[in-house]
Amino acid sequence: MRSYLHEQGGGRGSERASLVSEDVRRRNLSLVTLDLLENGPRSRSRIADSTGLTRGSVTALSAALVEAGVVRESEPLLDGGKGRPVTHLLLAADDVAFVALQLDADRAEGVAVTLSGDVLARRTQHHGRPMGRPELILDVLAAVATQVLADVEEAGRRVIDLSVVVFAPVGGDPVVVLADTDLQWGRVDVLRGLRDRVPGLPASMRLQPDATLAALAELRLRPGILDLVYLKSNSGIGGAAFVDGRLVAGSHEAAGAFGHLPVDFAGDLCDCGQRGCLVTVAGPDVVLERAGLRPLMLDSGLTLALEELVSRIAAGESDAVRAWHDAAVWIGRALQIIVRSFDPAVVVFGGYWAELVDTLRPAFLRDQPTLVGADTWAVAVLEAGVLGQDAALRGALWSARAAVLEEPLLLDPAR
Numbered sequence: 001m002r003s004y005l006h007e008q009g010g011g012r013g014s015e016r017a018s019l020v021s022e023d024v025r026r027r028n029l030s031l032v033t034l035d036l037l038e039n040g041p042r043s044r045s046r047i048a049d050s051t052g053l054t055r056g057s058v059t060a061l062s063a064a065l066v067e068a069g070v071v072r073e074s075e076p077l078l079d080g081g082k083g084r085p086v087t088h089l090l091l092a093a094d095d096v097a098f099v100a101l102q103l104d105a106d107r108a109e110g111v112a113v114t115l116s117g118d119v120l121a122r123r124t125q126h127h128g129r130p131m132g133r134p135e136l137i138l139d140v141l142a143a144v145a146t147q148v149l150a151d152v153e154e155a156g157r158r159v160i161d162l163s164v165v166v167f168a169p170v171g172g173d174p175v176v177v178l179a180d181t182d183l184q185w186g187r188v189d190v191l192r193g194l195r196d197r198v199p200g201l202p203a204s205m206r207l208q209p210d211a212t213l214a215a216l217a218e219l220r221l222r223p224g225i226l227d228l229v230y231l232k233s234n235s236g237i238g239g240a241a242f243v244d245g246r247l248v249a250g251s252h253e254a255a256g257a258f259g260h261l262p263v264d265f266a267g268d269l270c271d272c273g274q275r276g277c278l279v280t281v282a283g284p285d286v287v288l289e290r291a292g293l294r295p296l297m298l299d300s301g302l303t304l305a306l307e308e309l310v311s312r313i314a315a316g317e318s319d320a321v322r323a324w325h326d327a328a329v330w331i332g333r334a335l336q337i338i339v340r341s342f343d344p345a346v347v348v349f350g351g352y353w354a355e356l357v358d359t360l361r362p363a364f365l366r367d368q369p370t371l372v373g374a375d376t377w378a379v380a381v382l383e384a385g386v387l388g389q390d391a392a393l394r395g396a397l398w399s400a401r402a403a404v405l406e407e408p409l410l411l412d413p414a415r
Ligand SMILES: [Zn+2]
Pocket: 259, 260, 270, 271, 272, 273, 274, 277, 279
């Protein structure tokens, strides 16, 4: 009788071995490419020295990279007048650009960078928040994309990756915006909308939510930190959690939707259908309304109204302080739940909360467990995010670049 645990097929061992060696080869290709990116043109033996690879593997790996057009050889150079002339290897794929577009409650933005991270183009346009009219906002996003692509072309480069960052949850296949309460959107296929409006978009395009990317960017700035929770508020409330350096995505990719933690069981009904979600008691619209800043938000946009809120709180203006204090109590409560769930070393605050961390700390600390030892329940450090408005854009560009450096043959112009 066949074992219940019998593995299908006889070649599993060798298949696994070849997968492992393919992984090793990919990592080594990446090492050589990264070395040339960081140190500029150099000889094969210097690459071998700095990467720890053997001279023979560097020769084989660079042959594959030369064939793919990612790397090329220089003319033979005389090395200090002694010995034989040597050829240097240099990055040939120096004509690429990465583009990230960002759509928030007020505007569309686009940034293009080189492989080494230099900014080639940056464009912004306000869309005036036409509620429930995605086609008008997609027109503005398409106009920004067209400008950025023209800038990249003028710089003599080709776009190999384009990411679109939205301040809303995304999902499905193809990936679409599921709902955007700030713009009164239901499902909107943003990538399709862009393709219909802008010719010459790259084959590789991604749609990603801002909070995950901003969290990734903040994590990268904190070497050695593996357990981090990111919590932000600008458009709504969102976040992400990393455990052991890995993003907790969840089985529906919905982990980190901290704005919908139902903190107040007797609270108002949320747009999501639950009662008393964190956004219903501490969302930006609620806080701005209570602070008397709703007219400014409608008039000048969410970003500007939140900046005004922060400066009024700093100035001690009573309506603003009271509105913020009411919200901070709930944020502190939500934070206690989040910290108990993930046990992070650090909680990083983004959006306008980054400027108010000091005022959130008391709400978080006032009710901590005391029954067990301080080591077991060590309290997470609360920190302000340092990347401001650009956090998600930078996260998008970083992850696009990392994907290419992990798989340098993606740079092959023939692909
Ligand atoms: Zn909700």
